[in-house]
Amino acid sequence: RKEVEQDPGPFNVPEGATVAFNCTYSNSASQSFFWYRQDCRKEPKLLMSVYSSGNEDGRFTAQLNRASQYISLLIRDSKLSDSATYLCVVSYNQGGKLIFGQGTELSVKP
Amino acid sequence: DTGVSQDPRHKITKRGQNVTFRCDPISEHNRLYWYRQTLGQGPEFLTYFQNEAQLEKSRLLSDRFSAERPKGSFSTLEIQRTEQGDSAMYLCASSPKTQYFGPGTRLLVL
Numbered sequence: 001r002k003e004v005e006q007d008p009g010p011f012n013v014p015e016g017a018t019v020a021f022n023c024t025y026s027n028s029a030s031q032s033f034f035w036y037r038q039d040c041r042k043e044p045k046l047l048m049s050v051y052s053s054g055n056e057d058g059r060f061t062a063q064l065n066r067a068s069q070y071i072s073l074l075i076r077d078s079k080l081s082d083s084a085t086y087l088c089v090v091s092y093n094q095g096g097k098l099i100f101g102q103g104t105e106l107s108v109k110p
Numbered sequence: 111d112t113g114v115s116q117d118p119r120h121k122i123t124k125r126g127q128n129v130t131f132r133c134d135p136i137s138e139h140n141r142l143y144w145y146r147q148t149l150g151q152g153p154e155f156l157t158y159f160q161n162e163a164q165l166e167k168s169r170l171l172s173d174r175f176s177a178e179r180p181k182g183s184f185s186t187l188e189i190q191r192t193e194q195g196d197s198a199m200y201l202c203a204s205s206p207k208t209q210y211f212g213p214g215t216r217l218l219v220l
Contacts, residue, residue, distance in 0.1 A: 008150070043201060043211035044153065087152050095141055097166060098209060100152030 003027055006088050006101035014109055017078050021104045023071040023088030030099075032091040033064055035073050037084045038103065044087055047073075078108045112136060114212035116202050122218045123192055130188045131215045135204030142185050143203040144177055146170065147214070153201055159185060192219045 006023045013019050025033075033050035048055065050062040050071055061074040071088055088101040115134045123129050135142045141160050145153035156175070157167045161182035171177075174192075179185040189196055197219045203209040 004152075043213050045211070046208055049208075089152075094207060095205065097143065097155040097158060097168075098145075098153070098203075099155065102150065102152050 001026060002101070003099050004088055004090055004101035006086075006104050008102055008104060010105040010107055012107045012109060013078055015078060015080060017108075018074065018076050019078055019106060020075075021073045021086050021088070021106075023073075023101055025069050025071065025088075025090045025099075027090070027092070028066075028069060029092055030069075030090040031093055033071055034089040034091075034098070035060075035062055035071075036087040036089055036100075038087055039084050044100075047086070075106075078106075080108050080110060082106060083108045114202055114204050114210055116200075116212040116215050118215055119213060120216045120218075122220065124220050125192060125194060127192055128188065128190045129192060129217065130186055131200055131202075131217075132184060132186050133202030133204075133212060134184045135202070136210060139204035139206055139210075140182070141205045141209075142179055143205070143209060144185070144187050145201040145203065147199045147201060148197075156187075189217075192217075194219050 004025045035047040036044040037047045038044045050064045054063040059076045063072045085103040085105045087103045117132045143158040144156040147153040157177050159179040174190045177187045199214045201214045202212045
């Protein structure tokens with residue numbers, strides 16, 4: 001079993017749609033949680049950190065459920081430019097190695 | 111450009127040859143990480159340095175792989191006797207806390 005599991009998709013949605021990605025992690029010792037975005041043939045870039053209280057950044061909302069070891073990302077009013085692969089990431093300690101899920105591919109269509 | 115840089119960006123080699131990749135982190139970032147990413151998967155951790163000390167190595171890092179960061183600034187990753195299974199994108203990241211990724215070196219072993 002992989003340490004971080006995501007639905008690989010692809011998710012094909014029309015512009016303006018709301019889309020949700022889910023992720024589970026197996027190690028309860030995980031301390032830090034992130035969503036990274038990766039465009040085709042580019043490097044991963046941090047989209048947002050995920051906090052226990054949930055956090056929002058514009059159209060993006062991330063939530064963490066430590067009891068269920070579950071992380072989610074909600075994208076509202078999706079744009080063509082949101083098309084990318086979204087990587088769920090955990091770390092056991094700040095500054096330590098990142099453990100990535102396989103990524104969920106999102107394609108937003110006009 | 112003050113981001114993480116990697117060289118070369120692409121490398122094609124024949125099986126059995128040795129290759130070396132270089133990573134220049136963001137200035138004053140004391141932590142430097144190497145990851146490997148194959149098609150359709152998230153990046154996998156290989157090793158990381160704090161200054162010049164190599165603090166952790168993945169079991170993925172076989173004896174054919176070696177990484178150095180001699181002066182605590184740039185780092186090199188060498189693969190000896192390359193195999194076709196080594197074909198991947200090799201990503202470098204640096205951080206004080208958040209990891210920032212370089213553009214990667216894409217390796218193809220024929």
